[in-house]
Amino acid sequence: MNKRYDLAIIGGGASGLVAAIAAARRRRSVVLCEKMSAPGLKLLASGGQRCNLTNTLSTEAFMERFGPEGRFMGPALAELGSEKLRSFFHELGIETDIRDGFRVWPATRRSETVLAGLLAEVKRLGVRVEVRCEVRSALFTDGCFQLTCEAGAIAATELILATGGLTHPRLGTTGDGYRFARAFGHRVKPCYPGGVPLLTRERWPGRCTAHTIGKAVVRFAAGRPKKLARTGDVIFTERGIAGPVILDLSREISPLLKKRGTVLLQLNLGRGRNREDWQAIFKGWRQGSGGILAERLAEHFPPPLAEVLCELAGLEARTAVHALGGEPRDRLIGILVETPLTVVDTAGYDQAFITRGGVSLKEVDPSTLESRLRPGLYLCGELLDLDGPCGGFNLQWAFASGYLAGLGK
Ligand SMILES: Cc1cc2nc3c(=O)[nH]c(=O)nc-3n(C[C@H](O)[C@H](O)[C@H](O)COP(=O)(O)OP(=O)(O)OC[C@H]3O[C@@H](n4cnc5c(N)ncnc54)[C@H](O)[C@@H]3O)c2cc1C
Structure with a gap:
């Protein structure tokens, strides 16, 4: 040479x-x-x-x-x-x-x-x-x-x-x-x-790994007053969250983790439905055939996620929808519109693509x-x-x- x-x-x-x-x-x-x-x-x-x-x-x-x-x-x-x-x-x-x-x-x-x-x-x-x-x-x-x-x-x-x-x-x-x-x-x-799955403090994503959630809206505070929101498919993993929209946002979240230690995500896993949309859906359930909460929610979410959402709202999955009103219902709607997840780390360079x-x-x-x-x-x-x-x-x-x-x- x-x-x-x-x-x-x-x-x-x-x-x-x-x-x-x-x-x-x-x-x-x-x-x-x-x-x-x-x-x-x-x-x-x-x-x-x-x-x-x-x-x-x-x-x-x-x-x-x-x-x-x-x-x-x-x-x-x-x-x-x-x-x-x-x-x-x-x-x-x-x-x-x-x-x-x-x-x-x-x-x-x-x-x-x-x-x-x-x-x-x-x-x-x-x-x-x-x-x-x-x-x-x-x-x-x-x-x-x-x-x-x-x-x-x-x-x-x-x-x-x-x-x-x-x-x-x-x-x-x-x-x-x-x-x-x-x-x-x-x-x-x-x-x-960057382009990397995220690890969360909450363990519940590990119960929902089999399903892709389409058109999820993911929001987080990227800095004051900047709040980022993106829409796309989300996949839950054994230890957190992945999917195209998360991989893209991870490029922003990764540096923030270093600065803040944790980053709070707010997920709308119900295709962007807002409070009014859910109030109308709940009204329809109450006026219709009723049923239990987990089953009705499973019309919109994979069943394991429907159960998790009830738990996060502090509600029994078997609660009758006829019996659900007032503050408990509003609490659940709050969770459906903005499900919190705390990111504590990324899956690291071994799984990153950039x-x-x-x-x-x-x-x-x-x-x-x-x-x-x-x-x-x-x-x-x-x-x-x-x-x-x-x-x-x-x-x-x-x-x-x-x-x-x-x-x-
Ligand atoms: C799993 C995965 C999937 C991806 N898929 C896509 C995709 O579909 N589309 C897309 O646009 N991007 C994709 N990316 C990103 C894309 O592959 C990279 O951004 C791109 O390959 C970078 O090209 P590069 O030439 O800069 O570096 P690399 O392709 O990483 O090449 C660098 C080379 O330098 C060599 N090297 C390093 N140090 C030394 C040294 N000291 N002496 C001699 N050689 C050395 C390395 O061995 C390596 O071969 C993906 C990345 C990953 C990890």
């Missing part, structure tokens, strides 16, 4: 592989170092091994979903936004399709197809891929970047950090890139697991992804302080940022 390359890339994930292709197409000599036995293990695991590659949102709407920092992605998305990404894959023989009008998948529904296509192009272009090549340190000395790996040293004129974040560390992502970036003077914002936080964007030039502190150093993918919700947002960012970084100046 004594040769000096034009470019070294640390990390053979989604962003590193695309960076290698973009750079090698410009006839630069490229070496890609991957610490695992093969590149792209996280790409393989993505989207339940089906790989939700991107989505059909406009660039503006796409960036908005990443929050205030989202505009940083503009130049990368101009180079390889959703449409261009699909063409890029098409040229590699990877066909894509959209069945729900939003999510873009490989037509085969297999992430293997995507990885195989990327690796074939990397090979065709003559990129040197070093696997089981964990980079221990990356420094700039004697006019070039010097990488220290178990197998020896690598020298390169330019360097791309594409080491990902901290999620699923068994797939190789253990935050090494933060250390490398710090060594070049970059600031790293605190990191949190890292919130990372290398600060301030010292990276969005038009090239070059470091403002060390010329010739580029950063891309999840390593940077950008994270999006589920739905192809994060892979799109990884591909687009890898591409831009690979183009160089």
Whole structure:
């Protein structure tokens, strides 16, 4: 490994592989170092091994979903936004399709197809891929970047950090890139697991695990006066709560947990029905055939949840609905409209799909992804302080940022 390359890339994930292709197409000599036995293990695991590659949102709407920092992605998305990404894959023989009008998948529904296509192009272009090549340190000395790996040293004129974040560390992502970036003077914002199930103080979710609750409304105080509310499917787990809407909100809740210790959620598990809606439903029950509370509630909720809701309101599940009125009924309606759950932790990086936080964007030039502190150093993918919700947002960012970084100046 004594040769000096034009470019070294640390990390053979989604962003590193695309960076290698973009750079090698410009006839630069490229070496890609991957610490695992093969590149792209996280790409393989993505989207339940089906790989939700991107989505059909406009660039503006796409960036908005990443929050205030989202505009940083503009130049990368101009180079390889959703449409261009699909063409890029098409040229590699990877066909894509959209069945729900939003999510873009490989037509085969297999992430293997995507990885195989990327690796074939990397090979065709003559990129040197070093696997089981964990980079221990990356420094700039004697006019070039010097990488220290178990197998020896690598020298390169330019360097791309594409080491990902901290999620699923068994797939190789253990935050090494933060250390490398710090060594070049970059600031790293605190990191949190995002897209992750939440653990609750209450034990009752463990009694309701078999059911998905559709169109649940989840609210919590994100800060004064900001109150966030989102609607979507919720799933109860043995130790808490998950499902698409929770995974998305976890990106906000995770940092709050660190600050506050606990976060109180208010769930409307009855498809957004308000107090007046429930008062009308109760009136109908009383005027109709009556019955017992748990059975009538089970018309709207899975039976175990119906029982839990009665308990939370301090009511016997077998209470006759004819006998229910006044304060006890209002108490139950209060619980149906806003069921409280106290989040005490997340399920951690092992179960998260994205890292919130990372290398600060301030010292990276969005038009090239070059470091403002060390010329010739580029950063891309999840390593940077950008994270999006589920739905192809994060892979799109990884591909687009890898591409831009690979183009160089
Ligand atoms: C289970 C799961 C499912 C997901 N599904 C989707 C999805 O369907 N759609 C979507 O948009 N996003 C999805 N994501 C998120 C998405 O996969 C990531 O955001 C994206 O892969 C990040 O790409 P990256 O190139 O930045 O990092 P990674 O793909 O994580 O690649 C980083 C690479 O760097 C290597 N590396 C790290 N340190 C070193 C070192 N010191 N030396 C050498 N190599 C090193 C790692 O081994 C790894 O291969 C999912 C994530 C997970 C965990």
